[in-house]
Amino acid sequence: MALEFWDIAADRLRKSLGNNNYKSWIEPLQLVGESAGTAEFFVPTSFFGNYVRQHFEDQILYQMRESGFEVTRVTFSVGRLDQEPVARPSSPAVVAPVKPREIQGAKLDKRFVFDNFVVGKPNELAHAAAKRVAEAGPVTFNPLFLYGGVGLGKTHLMHSIAWELQSNRPDINVMYLSAEQFMYRFVQALRERKMMDFKELFRSVDVLMVDDVQFIGGKDSTQEEFFHTFNALVDQNKQIIISADRAPGEIKQLEDRIASRLQCGLVVDLHPTTYELRLGILQSKIELYQSSYPGIDVRQEVVEFLAHRISTNVRVLEGALTRLFAFASLVGREITVELTQDCLSDILRASDRKVTVEEIQRKVSDHYNIRLSDMLGPKRLRSFARPRQIAMYLCKQLTSRSLPEIGRRFGGRDHTTVMHGVRKIEDLRNKDSQMSDDLDLLRRSLEA
Numbered sequence: 001m002a003l004e005f006w007d008i009a010a011d012r013l014r015k016s017l018g019n020n021n022y023k024s025w026i027e028p029l030q031l032v033g034e035s036a037g038t039a040e041f042f043v044p045t046s047f048f049g050n051y052v053r054q055h056f057e058d059q060i061l062y063q064m065r066e067s068g069f070e071v072t073r074v075t076f077s078v079g080r081l082d083q084e085p086v087a088r089p090s091s092p093a094v095v096a097p098v099k100p101r102e103i104q105g106a107k108l109d110k111r112f113v114f115d116n117f118v119v120g121k122p123n124e125l126a127h128a129a130a131k132r133v134a135e136a137g138p139v140t141f142n143p144l145f146l147y148g149g150v151g152l153g154k155t156h157l158m159h160s161i162a163w164e165l166q167s168n169r170p171d172i173n174v175m176y177l178s179a180e181q182f183m184y185r186f187v188q189a190l191r192e193r194k195m196m197d198f199k200e201l202f203r204s205v206d207v208l209m210v211d212d213v214q215f216i217g218g219k220d221s222t223q224e225e226f227f228h229t230f231n232a233l234v235d236q237n238k239q240i241i242i243s244a245d246r247a248p249g250e251i252k253q254l255e256d257r258i259a260s261r262l263q264c265g266l267v268v269d270l271h272p273t274t275y276e277l278r279l280g281i282l283q284s285k286i287e288l289y290q291s292s293y294p295g296i297d298v299r300q301e302v303v304e305f306l307a308h309r310i311s312t313n314v315r316v317l318e319g320a321l322t323r324l325f326a327f328a329s330l331v332g333r334e335i336t337v338e339l340t341q342d343c344l345s346d347i348l349r350a351s352d353r354k355v356t357v358e359e360i361q362r363k364v365s366d367h368y369n370i371r372l373s374d375m376l377g378p379k380r381l382r383s384f385a386r387p388r389q390i391a392m393y394l395c396k397q398l399t400s401r402s403l404p405e406i407g408r409r410f411g412g413r414d415h416t417t418v419m420h421g422v423r424k425i426e427d428l429r430n431k432d433s434q435m436s437d438d439l440d441l442l443r444r445s446l447e448a
């Protein structure tokens with residue numbers, strides 16, 4: 001039955017994604033099964049799974065629903081239908097001999113473990129709080145409320161807590177689900193007249209985690225039921241962990257009494273990532289990728305380029321990296337800044353910080369104490385030429401202008417002059433630490 005539905009969904013996907021995408025990415029998917037709102041697919045490689053997750057997950061989910069599946073989530077794991085699934089290296093260790101209890105609710109992503117979470121200033125509090133509740137000691141704050149913008153690691157932290165609890169405390173009942181799934185189950189229980197079962201299930205857990213709770217804003221009966229569940233668990237001193245994209249008081253159409261209950265415990269926000277954190281995350285993801293793509297190297301300047309140019313959303317950063325590795329493995333070339341710019345032009349444009357050529361010229365001439373007219377004029381003295389080259393280099397790095405365009409803005413110079421300048425600075429940057437510090441400083445102040 002499910003396979004028939006999948007045929008219909010696949011056919012719709014062929015139409016919406018085009019034949020090439022369909023052949024490359026959809027046809028190889030093997031539907032393994034479907035339960036509790038999750039459809040599970042086997043994929044040939046982990047790269048393949050990542051790629052499909054990044055690019056087609058929403059479409060797949062949408063077309064499956066349109067074709068009659070009652071799914072809210074799809075998962076991709078490496079395997080073939082005639083084989084056992086391949087265990088991935090990042091899967092958390094299972095503690096012998098007690099087999100941990102299955103986490104109830106939604107499936108957990110194997111990559112979302114504490115070991116893969118890079119800690120920096122913007123997320124250190126959230127991380128510390130998550131670690132604390134994962135110890136399952138006496139409940140000190142209830143609920144733990146994590147909030148922050150999209151792609152800053154809320155779901156990653158929640159899954160990490162669940163994995164950790166599963167291996168350290170196999171005796172306790174953990175339930176993780178999204179607020180949407182909570183609603184879905186609630187509505188289903190109403191429809192099937194199984195409200196008693198529903199209440200019993202939710203009141204029997206020791207740790208309840210509800211992700212993206214902003215979803216219940218405006219959904220009155222779901223809110224009501226959530227509130228009862230919440231209170232019942234808090235009364236029994238059971239740990240609750242909630243995430244949302246904003247602070248409790250700012251969730252639209254959320255009843256005041258619920259908002260104030262949500263604030264009773266510890267409210268921690270994940271701040272937008274900083275340049276330093278993005279660097280750290282990129283480095284750790286590159287190491288992960290390199291185990292599946294041996295031989296592909298990413299230059300340090302590319303890593304810095306990405307950390308500078310891509311927005312604070314880590315999901316976007318990962319998407320960029322996935323594409324870059326796929327591209328490099330196809331063309332079999334080393335990843336350079338140029339290759340990166342070509343391959344990621346759409347992503348870069350979308351998260352462009354909009355630093356202008358004029359700002360760069362002004363900032364650099366201020367920094368080196370020369371007049372703007374000397375930077376743009378014909379003088380070839382080193383004391384003018386060097387800042388000019390630095391400004392050109394920064395224009396290449398921080399704006400999406402082409403070399404000829406940059407040349408035009410520097411007093412009508414030729415693109416080969418710009419290229420020469422950019423190369424020169426790249427070269428100096430690697431040799432001369434003063435130069436590399438200057439560049440960092442300038443970049444930082446331009447982006448502030």
Ligand code: ADP
Nearest residue numbers: 116117118150151152153154155156281314315
């Ligand atoms: P949110 O739930 O806040 O929207 P996610 O937890 O889904 O964000 O994170 C988006 C992606 O970014 C995930 O693939 C996650 O692994 C990754 N990510 C976010 N923050 C970090 C971090 N600090 N270290 C490593 N990966 C991260």
Ligand code: MG
Nearest residue numbers: 154155211212
């Ligand atoms: Mg999330």
